[in-house]
Amino acid sequence: MYMVAFLGPNASYTHQAARDRFNQDTCVLSPQVTIEDVFQQVQSRVAKFGVVPFENSTNGSVVFTLDLFADIKSRHPDIVVCGEAYVDVHHCLLGRGAARLTDTSLSSKTDSPTSSGQATPTSKVPYPKTPAVKPVVPVKHVKKLYSHPQAWGQCRDFLSTYLKGVERQDVSSTSRAAELVAEDQSGSSAAISSAIAAEVHGLDVLARNIEDSADNKTRFFILKRTDCLEHQPMHRGAKVVDDDQNSFKSLVSFTVNHEDPGSLADSLAVFKSYKLNLTSINTRPSGLVPWNYIFFIEFKGRRENDGATGAVNAALRDLNNVAKCWRWLGSWESEL
Amino acid sequence: MYMVAFLGPNASYTHQAARDRFNQDTCVLSPQVTIEDVFQQVQSRVAKFGVVPFENSTNGSVVFTLDLFADIKSRHPDIVVCGEAYVDVHHCLLGRGAARLTDTSLSSKTDSPTSSGQATPTSKVPYPKTPAVKPVVPVKHVKKLYSHPQAWGQCRDFLSTYLKGVERQDVSSTSRAAELVAEDQSGSSAAISSAIAAEVHGLDVLARNIEDSADNKTRFFILKRTDCLEHQPMHRGAKVVDDDQNSFKSLVSFTVNHEDPGSLADSLAVFKSYKLNLTSINTRPSGLVPWNYIFFIEFKGRRENDGATGAVNAALRDLNNVAKCWRWLGSWESEL
Missing domain, CATH: 3.40.190.10 (Periplasmic binding protein-like II)
Structure with a gap:
């Protein structure tokens, strides 16, 4: 083990x-x-x-x-x-279903006007989107919401339609949100969290798949x-490992000389010259000098088994001539 | 007005x-x-x-x-x-100074061992940094901290030395943190916020410049x-406006054909070919197709007054041939 x-x-x-x-x-x-x-x-x-x-x-x-x-x-x-x-x-709204509430004032079955499935048009959002899903039980009793900050922005249509104006509390993770709601005996709070968290924390799913984008x-x-030396050992579905470069991805970080115009363009051109297709680029502050950056690029290709003469090793040798410093951060089989 | x-x-x-x-x-x-x-x-x-x-x-x-x-x-x-x-x-720790507290149990003047100015070494951080600043008044009475999530990571050394293990509450802004602390009559909470916020909300500065990096x-x-057509009108210090391209910056967003290897490298090479030095690059999800991105680049140069024959307009014409679409987001005088 x-x-x-x-x-x-x-x-x-x-x-x-x-x-x-x-x-x-x-x-x-x-x-x-x-x-x-x-x-x-x-x-x-x-x-x-x-x-x-x-x-x-x-x-x-x-x-x-x-x-x-x-x-x-x-x-x-x-x-x-x-x-x-x-x-x-897939985010869910987790809480206590009205049927489980002992306080009948919280279990009203008449929906409020804001729970009609139509968001209120405002001058800012004159044509609000109607969310694709409806709550599976009434949510009028929900007076406080907990979630990770990222989740609010992913569930905008649902929240603006069914939980407009309800107080929101940021917490460190969506699972922590579910845990806090499970501890709240009043039943008037709810979490945006996963279906698994409902099982783990004994909560009801008040609404399912409330994210704006199904993707x-x-x-x-x-x-x-x-x-x-082990590869990540398990693939569900026993996918055949193909040794084609395009079925692998690699991650490399590098810094450039910020005084040299075009050094970032030159660094990226290196990968192009070896036909290594970039799949993502990210930038973060270098942490050393303000307004200097470290770049992260991902590209199609594999360094392991690539040999000293392979395209990835050749590109890294060229990168060494144009970047200030660089670090190879791994190659792995693409799952996309 | x-x-x-x-x-x-x-x-x-x-x-x-x-x-x-x-x-x-x-x-x-x-x-x-x-x-x-x-x-x-x-x-x-x-x-x-x-x-x-x-x-x-x-x-x-x-x-x-x-x-x-x-x-x-x-x-x-x-x-x-x-x-x-x-x-x-410059972040400050804002709260109620011990002298203003009525509950004497909170105003102990003997520092706890964790307020010694030495962080406790742990297996993770065997040689903790001693923060550059000390509290101006004892902070042992602080039992809860409020701030914007970004601030915790900027004040790591100070917090791990003087406020280790104190409960933290994320709020939407550092000013909102100060406002909540001002409302707390117990005097046992504190905010990481600005010196201005101390004035606005009538709080004491318990420690000044508690950020890890002076920069x-x-x-x-x-x-x-x-x-x-107006430029942003006011410069304190009446800086002379220089018409040199290098004293201006421009921002452009663009998307590329993700099927075409090297299209990002080609887009950046356009700016290099006109000697327009890139000063930053950012990537965000396109919002249209998962794992497709929109890129933002900033470079030295000015489109206004650049004329149809200037370097920036020429680069944008070339960008039009390699990028899927692009948008000019302004040119302005650099303040760096």
Whole structure:
């Protein structure tokens, strides 16, 4: 049995990614409080693998994860990405259904005008979208909402239609939101969280799939140490591993000389010259000098098995001539 | 008198940027609840100018502002940047000084061991940094902290030394944090906020400049409508306006054909070929197709007065051949 560290708590979306990608007969999934804890558990060899969120299709990159890869204090020099996982993020409204409430004043079955399924037009939003879903039980008794800050922006249509003006409390994760609602005996609070969290915390699903975009997904990275020779071991569905460069992705970080016009363009041109298609680029403050940046690029291709003469190694040699410094952060099989 | 909309509330860092850059004898500064409200006030001509945060030197870009520039619903088609402002972000710990507390149990003058000025070494942080500053009054009575989520990460050394383990509550702005602490009659809560907020809300400064990096700055953009011909009117210090391209910056957004390897590299190469130095690049989800992106680049140079034959217009014509679509988002005088 080996350990896999993931960003907890239990029932988080990262937990779901870890459960999808690791066979729990052969490993122990260990929830961590922060993304940095996951990096440190892997760096220090306590865990063999780690699972961290990297980007959401609606909200973009997870900057905490990028900053840990930037690693300006050199705390995780041996961490590389060895796999990815995509999880559909379907938010639910979790709370106490009206039938379970003892206080009848909270269990009114007559909907308020704002629960009509029509958002109120305002001068700012003259033609509000009608959300695709309706609550499965009335939600008029909900007086306070808990969730992770990212979730509000993903459920705008539902919230503006059925829970307009209800007080919102930011918390550290959607699972924590469910936990707080479970502790609230009044039954008048609700969480935007996952269906799994409803099971774990014994809550009712008041509404399902309340996200604005049905395509809402989060991408997770599987981490290991560079000296760990195992690949991320399990694929549900026993996908055939294809050795074509296009079925792999690689991540590289680099900094440029900010005095040199075009050094970023030159760095990206290197990958083009070896026909390595860029799939994402991210920028973060360098952490050293204000308004200097570190860049992260992902591209199609694989360094392992690539050999000293392969395209990825050749591109990295050229990058060495135009970038100030760079770091290879892993190659893995694409799941997209 | 014209109106300048800024991201409020009063005493926010954006307010400070607006006060630095606009003469209040000739305009009214109007606080807005969200960054989107600032865009809309300018788009609808209610305000002539707007002030919004764009990036912090420690924490990076403000994604809400980027997404409003991406403008996928075409709600702010006429907004351009016409100026920038840099504000030093010096966080203070605000609360009630022990001398003002009536409950003597909270006003102990003996510091606890965790207030020794030495953080406790842990296995994770074996050599903690000693913060550069000490509280001006004892802070042992502080049992709860309020701040904007960005501030915790900017004050890590101070918090881990003097306020280790104290409960933290995220709120929507550092000014809102000060307001909540002002309302708390017990005197046992404190806010990480600005010195201005201490004045506005009648709080004591318990510690000054508690940020980890003395270089902590936030950059703000001044917005106007494209059809507003005035430049952002006021410069404190009556800087001489130099018409050299290098004293101006421009912002452009563009999307690329994701099927075409190298299209991002080609788009950036356009600017290099006209010797327009890139100063920043940002990426956000396109909002249309998952894992497709919109890019934002800033470069040295000015489109206004550039004429049809100038370098910026020439680069934009070439960009038109390699990018899927693009939008010019303004040129302004660099303040750096």
